[in-house]
Amino acid sequence: MDLADLRVGIEPPPGGLALREVRRNLRSKLLCDLTFLKSCRDNKVIPTNFRLKHPDGPPSTVNILAKCSHALIRKTIHNIRRNLDTTNSSLFHHFGILSLANIHPIIWDTYLRISIEKADHISAKKTDTQKKKLFFLLQHKIPPKQTTNTPVLIHHLSDTPIDQTTRELLSKVLNFCITPHKLPTETIITQVESAISHLPPTEAEETRQDIASTLRRAKLPPSNISRSERICLRNLHNNTDIIVLPADKGDATVILNTSDYVEKISSLL
Known part of the structure; x- marks a missing residue:
């Protein structure tokens, strides 16, 4: 057959x-x-x-x-x-x-x-x-390079005394990223919408759903600074008598009187 x-x-x-x-x-x-x-x-x-x-x-x-x-x-x-x-x-x-x-x-x-x-x-x-x-x-995976954190020099040139906790906080360098209190959901959504504006509607909607799902599951990481350091950071932010700046040369942090800084800038202008 x-x-x-x-x-x-x-x-x-x-x-x-x-x-x-x-x-x-x-x-x-x-x-x-x-x-x-x-x-x-x-x-x-x-x-x-x-x-x-x-x-x-x-x-x-x-x-x-x-x-x-x-x-x-x-x-x-x-x-x-x-x-x-x-x-x-x-x-x-x-x-x-x-x-x-x-x-x-x-x-x-x-x-x-x-x-x-x-x-x-x-x-x-x-x-x-x-x-x-x-x-x-x-x-053949290349292991990540072990980076050594060199101590940051702090030049205290202001009249306001600072304690050891503040010195330890400033020694983390000025570009140290502190974990936030809450997720910047609004900022993330705004930036995502701006980024997907040129995508086709289907792909843009898929991206929105992925981001929304990720944000719903997201949890804040544990704080990378202590409570005392966070209080010191708030005090530094609220203190208008001093200003904290990176040094022009070298890996250092400088603490100046705000009045001295303004006077120096005015003389240069």
Whole structure:
């Protein structure tokens, strides 16, 4: 008996089985790529094809390119997830079409078995290759440089006495970022809306939903200064008799009388 004789009812659409097999294989590859890139993202390693390089670039340039490479990985993960959703929808659509074709059960079962086995084989082969890549990347991962915090010199030139807690606070350098009391939700939303204004409506809405979900789950990190240091910071902010500035040269902090500072600036103008 010929296979054509086993078909009953409506004929399947031309290329329907082949197209579904292509979609299934594509889905297996996308799942493998997604798993690999998520592992690279979580372990902070950059695959070779994502590395942005600059010949003889200074360390600052290297750091910028590394951040861009990580951003590219995150963007690719987002694109793969979107392609997976499209592929899954297409598979479901083709399954509905083929179910109406009344293909003989023997042919249908045989097709499903072969296509699943082929997709599993592709997935296993690709997973094995990517595991070796990830192992190689982790073996050759460059450890982060250990930075030593050198003490900051404080030149106290004002008439207002300062205590040891204030000195310890100022020794954290003036660009030290203090954890806020509350999340700057309004600022984040405003900046996100400005950034996505040029995106298509669908992508812009997806970004809004992602940001909203992240903000709902977000929690403030623990404070990185003590309560006494926070009180000292408030006192420094409210004290109009002194002004705290970075030194023109060297890593130092200068405390001046506000009147002396204004007089010096006026003489220079």
